Amino acid sequence: MKYLNMNKKNILILFLITFLFVFVFHVLVLFRVIPFSIVWGGKIKTIENMQKMEAISLSVNALILVFVLSELGVIRKKCPSNLAKFIYLVLLNLFIFNTIGNLFSESNLEKIIFTPITLALSVMSFILLFRKESQNKTS
Numbered sequence: 001m002k003y004l005n006m007n008k009k010n011i012l013i014l015f016l017i018t019f020l021f022v023f024v025f026h027v028l029v030l031f032r033v034i035p036f037s038i039v040w041g042g043k044i045k046t047i048e049n050m051q052k053m054e055a056i057s058l059s060v061n062a063l064i065l066v067f068v069l070s071e072l073g074v075i076r077k078k079c080p081s082n083l084a085k086f087i088y089l090v091l092l093n094l095f096i097f098n099t100i101g102n103l104f105s106e107s108n109l110e111k112i113i114f115t116p117i118t119l120a121l122s123v124m125s126f127i128l129l130f131r132k133e134s135q136n137k138t139s
Contacts, residue, residue, distance in 0.1 A: 022061055065085075
């Protein structure tokens with residue numbers, strides 16, 4: 001599979017850029033600069049629920065950012081290979097379910113904008129998960 005030969009560093013940089021934007025987006029939702037009606041499938045109806053969900057989202061996004069920075073070598077402590085593979089598997093499942101959820105969102109904006117993003121993140125997670133170990137060391 002040609003796509004499994006993509007450079008790991010380039011994929012991780014795309015991950016990093018995407019999650020920086022996603023993190024900022026969720027901060028803007030939390031501070032009500034962006035209406036919360038366009039996230040979480042359009043199902044959140046109260047500010048309190050939005051704050052809880054955005055706190056969870058920001059926490060998860062922060063953990064993903066730390067993991068990606070570790071994989072890129074920005075943070076000196078790298079994850080052991082088996083743990084990294086497990087995290088990629090978790091991310092793959094998270095993004096697949098997120099993509100499905102976006103497809104059924106009540107918000108057309110969420111369908112149009114976030115479905116392709118989560119689908120792309122699913123593909124990148126798949127590639128990183130199923131790369132051969134020798135490819136991980138050389139790229």
